[in-house]
Amino acid sequence: MKDKIFRLLLMLSAALVLFICGGMVYSLVSGSLEAFGHFGFFKFITTAEWNPRPDQEEYGALSFIIGTLMTSFLALLFCIPFSISVALFTGEYFRGSKLSVIVSSVIELLAGIPSIVYGLWGFYALRPLMEQLNLSTQGFGILTASIVLAIMIIPYASSLSSEFISMVPKDLKEGAYSLGATRMEVIRHVILPNSGSGVFASYILALGRALGETMAVTMLIGNTENIPRSLSSTGNSMASIIANQFGESDGLKLSSLIAIGLLLFMITAVINFIGKLVISKFNKV
Amino acid sequence: MKQFLLFVCMLTLVSCSNQDEKRLTKDSISGAGATFPLPFYDVTFKAFTDSTGIQVTYGGIGSGGGIRSLRDQIVDFGATDAFMSDKDMAKMPREVVHIPTCLGAIVMGYNLPGIQDLRLTGQIVADIYLGKITKWNDDLIQQENPGIKLPELNIYPVYRSDGSGTTYVFTDYLSKVSPEFNQKVGCGKSLKWPAGIAAKGNPAIAGLISQTKGTIGYIGSEYAFAVKIPYASLKNKSGLYIKPDNESISAAAAGDIPADTRTMITDSANPQAYPIACFTWLLIYKEQSYNNRSESKARATVDLMYWMISPESQRLTTEVNYSPLPEETLIRARQVLSSVTYNGRPLLKQ
Numbered sequence: 001m002k003d004k005i006f007r008l009l010l011m012l013s014a015a016l017v018l019f020i021c022g023g024m025v026y027s028l029v030s031g032s033l034e035a036f037g038h039f040g041f042f043k044f045i046t047t048a049e050w051n052p053r054p055d056q057e058e059y060g061a062l063s064f065i066i067g068t069l070m071t072s073f074l075a076l077l078f079c080i081p082f083s084i085s086v087a088l089f090t091g092e093y094f095r096g097s098k099l100s101v102i103v104s105s106v107i108e109l110l111a112g113i114p115s116i117v118y119g120l121w122g123f124y125a126l127r128p129l130m131e132q133l134n135l136s137t138q139g140f141g142i143l144t145a146s147i148v149l150a151i152m153i154i155p156y157a158s159s160l161s162s163e164f165i166s167m168v169p170k171d172l173k174e175g176a177y178s179l180g181a182t183r184m185e186v187i188r189h190v191i192l193p194n195s196g197s198g199v200f201a202s203y204i205l206a207l208g209r210a211l212g213e214t215m216a217v218t219m220l221i222g223n224t225e226n227i228p229r230s231l232s233s234t235g236n237s238m239a240s241i242i243a244n245q246f247g248e249s250d251g252l253k254l255s256s257l258i259a260i261g262l263l264l265f266m267i268t269a270v271i272n273f274i275g276k277l278v279i280s281k282f283n284k285v
Numbered sequence: 286m287k288q289f290l291l292f293v294c295m296l297t298l299v300s301c302s303n304q305d306e307k308r309l310t311k312d313s314i315s316g317a318g319a320t321f322p323l324p325f326y327d328v329t330f331k332a333f334t335d336s337t338g339i340q341v342t343y344g345g346i347g348s349g350g351g352i353r354s355l356r357d358q359i360v361d362f363g364a365t366d367a368f369m370s371d372k373d374m375a376k377m378p379r380e381v382v383h384i385p386t387c388l389g390a391i392v393m394g395y396n397l398p399g400i401q402d403l404r405l406t407g408q409i410v411a412d413i414y415l416g417k418i419t420k421w422n423d424d425l426i427q428q429e430n431p432g433i434k435l436p437e438l439n440i441y442p443v444y445r446s447d448g449s450g451t452t453y454v455f456t457d458y459l460s461k462v463s464p465e466f467n468q469k470v471g472c473g474k475s476l477k478w479p480a481g482i483a484a485k486g487n488p489a490i491a492g493l494i495s496q497t498k499g500t501i502g503y504i505g506s507e508y509a510f511a512v513k514i515p516y517a518s519l520k521n522k523s524g525l526y527i528k529p530d531n532e533s534i535s536a537a538a539a540g541d542i543p544a545d546t547r548t549m550i551t552d553s554a555n556p557q558a559y560p561i562a563c564f565t566w567l568l569i570y571k572e573q574s575y576n577n578r579s580e581s582k583a584r585a586t587v588d589l590m591y592w593m594i595s596p597e598s599q600r601l602t603t604e605v606n607y608s609p610l611p612e613e614t615l616i617r618a619r620q621v622l623s624s625v626t627y628n629g630r631p632l633l634k635q
Contacts, residue, residue, distance in 0.1 A: 050477070052475045052477070053471045053473055053477065054473060055471075123492065124496075127496075131497075138441065138482050140482065218485055219485065219489065222483060223446030223483035223484065224482070224483055225477065236446075243447075243485075244446045244447040244475075246448075247349060247350050247447065248347045248348060248350070248448025248449060248450070248474045249475075250353065
């Protein structure tokens with residue numbers, strides 16, 4: 001009896017998740033039909049024009065797609081060296097020691113900080129620094145947003161990769177050591193190849209988080225509707241344009257914003273799919 | 286299993302008692318919309334609840350969201366900074382009336398170390414935002430400020446990145462004083478700007494201005510007065526330099542306004558008026574009997590509207606850095622409110 005109820009509960013909750021996800025896709029698609037119908041799907045994603053003036057409305061998502069991809073991949077790039085070293089520190093070098101417990105809990109604490117706090121820190125601390133270093137005239141832009149994003153996603157990448165690194169079988173490592181391998185060689189030839197797909201998965205997770213991050217990016221990216229042409233130039237990401245403009249929009253503009261939401265959903269899905277594909281290939285080898 | 290059943294029983298009991306409680310309390314009404322008057326609405330709605338026992342909840346989701354929520358009939362009243370056009374009104378399921386609640390203004394905040402009393406004209410502000418004036422010591426600005434030595438510093442105009450009624454009022458004024466601005470940028474809640482940097486919301490604009498030398502930006506007066514940022518005097522239609530304060534903002538609304546109160550009061554002809562002032566409105570349906578709403582709820586809604594234009598509520602405006610409505614506007618608002626009905630019968634007792 002208990003078993004049956006438990007089974008039913010599981011089924012219901014699984015169905016509920018599917019139902020909610022399906023509902024989201026439905027409402028995104030039905031909300032964006034007006035924009036896609038008006039501009040055409042292909043034209044919508046290849047136009048960089050964003051003109052909300054009532055008599056000459058024209059909306060395209062290209063500059064925001066580029067803004068999102070630039071900030072997210074740059075953040076991923078910045079976060080790799082830090083998260084790999086943190087993961088090796090807590091998962092291999094000082095595994096189980098007090099020091100590693102402290103480091104990993106501090107890193108996990110970073111994940112719990114609300115993104116508005118990151119945004120404020122970027123606004124009041126990082127932005128003046130960027131200005132002083134003459135990296136950008138007002139301190140806003142792709143680079144500033146990416147640095148803060150990188151810090152935000154380090155805990156996601158490092159805590160998961162550290163798990164995978166510490167899961168590498170002891171026998172393999174001890175075998176390598178007994179053959180006279182140095183620690184560096186063990187890491188390069190035993191640990192990383194064995195935990196590679198897991199580490200890769202943790203970076204995909206971190207990237208997914210960077211793609212959708214809204215508040216901190218909105219506060220730091222500069223919020224101008226143009227294609228960012230350099231690291232110091234300002235732009236807008238898909239999430240930040242929605243956050244900026246959703247409150248006061250209606251009609252075609254509202255539909256265009258929902259269409260951007262749908263595109264973001266699709267990009268995240270594609271990146272997750274690619275991640276899964278790479279992991280399964282890795283595992284076969 | 287027993288425990289599970291017990292849990293379900295308790296859950297039902299809890300939900301039942303909740304319903305009983307609801308039946309006992311008075312009506313509660315809800316609204317959503319503009320963020321600009323939010324601090325004022327917070328205090329005046331609370332004062333209303335204290336004196337009547339009617340609960341009022343308000344969500345500051347933006348004017349557009351407020352109009353959408355009223356159209357979908359999920360709130361009892363909406364709120365907006367930009368009045369609804371005839372076209373927008375036609376999209377609503379039934380006739381909507383506007384009740385003005387208070388006055389605000391848009392001030393030009395700036396960051397020029399050591400310079401306290403900057404004077405600007407609408408034309409100069411428009412040219413700065415068009416990217417035509419780029420230095421603070423430009424002859425045009427220097428002419429308006431004969432007593433001040435302006436520095437040779439780049440001007441960074443700041444605009445709102447989010448759709449905002451503040452932007453609407455500001456660009457309405459600039460479009461009135463500069464035909465070129467009207468043609469190149471126009472008037473709207475969010476626009477395509479030829480120059481400047483963007484920030485989200487009044488706090489970010491004010492933060493940016495106070496942190497960066499050479500910036501100028503438009504800020505809601507309620508926010509600028511509260512954070513005490515330096516702001517410029519503007520030359521009004523009569524050629525006088527006016528600092529924004531409660532008197533000069535209220536003066537902008539003085540005089541004859543349309544019977545339905547839907548009007549922009551920027552660039553006022555009144556010599557005492559600050560040129561970028563605006564009303565903010567609450568929106569309700571003229572016929573309050575819809576969607577099975579009870580008469581007591583309709584009455585509570587109208588009572589709240591009546592409270593908003595009462596002397597007690599108007600006195601609260603200045604405490605939170607807004608300006609009270611002038612007498613003529615209050616008379617108009619009362620007339621509008623007396624046209625609101627429930628099943629065809631007027632709701633306002635008088």
